[in-house]
Amino acid sequence: MTSAAPGAASAAPDEPTLRRILRATEVDTRMLGMIFALALIWVGFNVYTQIQSGEGLFLTPRNLWNLSVQTSSIAIMGTGMVLIIVMRHIDLSVGSIIGFVSTIIGVAQVRILPEYLGLDSPAIWILAVVLALVVGAAIGALHGSLVAYLGIPAFIVTLGAQLFWRGAAWWVTAGQTIAPLDPRFSLMGGGPHGSIGATWSWVLALLACVGIVFSLYSGRQRRARFRFPQRPMWAEYLIAAVGCFVVLGATLIVNAYPWPERVAARWAEANNVAVPAGGLFISTGWAIPVLIALVVGFAMTFLARRTRFGRYVYAIGGNPEAAELAGINTKRITVMVFALMGMLAAIAACIDSARLDSATNVLGQLDELYTIAAAVIGGTSLAGGVGTIYGALIGALVIQSLQSGMILLGFDSAFQQMVVGVVLVGAVGLDTFYRRRTAKG
Known part of the structure; x- marks a missing residue:
């Protein structure tokens, strides 16, 4: 037995090269599997469009740039959904939160703030973003309190909240679309000037x-x-x-x-x-929304891996009873995680509203399903205790790549949803198989 470096894990001399590289670099093999699957999706769509139209349309700077922008909001929410699922909860309300927060900041920008600050005030977009974060965090904290202190299952709380906030979004604007929004705020949506x-x-x-x-x-x-x-x-x-x-x-x-x-x-x-x-x-x-998503990803990674709060979240997800006996305030952590999820949904609402340059109550429909799918495809276990932030980012990219490729091929929206559903079930099946194999090993 030899050691590649002082203190490093030793490896057998006849160990295959690839396995030795993976062992030495400590790369997550499940992440490599996701990246390999993503590469297959990209190459497959590009080859198919090459055969169909004589020109590969997927692996072009234009499509990849648009793909990154379209992925940003789901990726941002996916980082929060990882912590929710790690704690053995679920949040079905994030799409409706997007719609509600969107209408709130839309009304604030168009009807309320200009009356006090003037039409061209640079403070309008700043106050709109702050308002979105406050409203999103308050909604999430409310959900977390119902789950933590009243003992209502998160599935029921967020399912009811999904219906409530979607209706509230319609009530705020009476079903109308609010547009146009503040030009500075619209830069958060990307585009030529939002880069x-x-x-x-x-x-x-x-x-x-x-x-x-x-x-x-x-x-x-x-x-x-x-x-x-x-x-x-x-x-x-x-x-x-x-x-x-x-x-x-x-x-x-x-x-x-x-x-x-x-x-x-x-x-x-x-x-x-x-x-x-x-x-x-x-x-x-x-694009600015992509940079926001990357910053959120790095911040959430630091929060999950380098802070006491992150360690508590994973401890609670691994064994809630043991975590409580160890002195962890599980109720407070639950409220904080849901509040964080609400805040991330508010950031996604700002990005989506800015990209459309309008606020509408239908914004964010089905986003809760895509967010959950991104987290699960990224390796977050529905059994709790296991999940990574970077996995959710890759999972969001996989989901959006499938949708973008199918749009290029002319598939209708119903078929797109069918494919995403199949991929989600397959990801959960693989996770179940992996956990059973690990337990036996």
């Missing part, structure tokens, strides 16, 4: 690479301080190289997607810029 452009995209990409390297270095220092086994140096270099490759490659793709020709022409006219004969190429870069 940061090529230069800032590359700056963020380089900062992200520096962050990856620093994270690996600090993790190695932390392991040494507590005398935990270390990864081999070649594994650290491999993780850093792959991480930076993904970040830089994704940035290259979003920068390859230009502004629409008419939008670029209007910008050139407004800024007295001459348009070349071949047209004006202005890189879109990273």
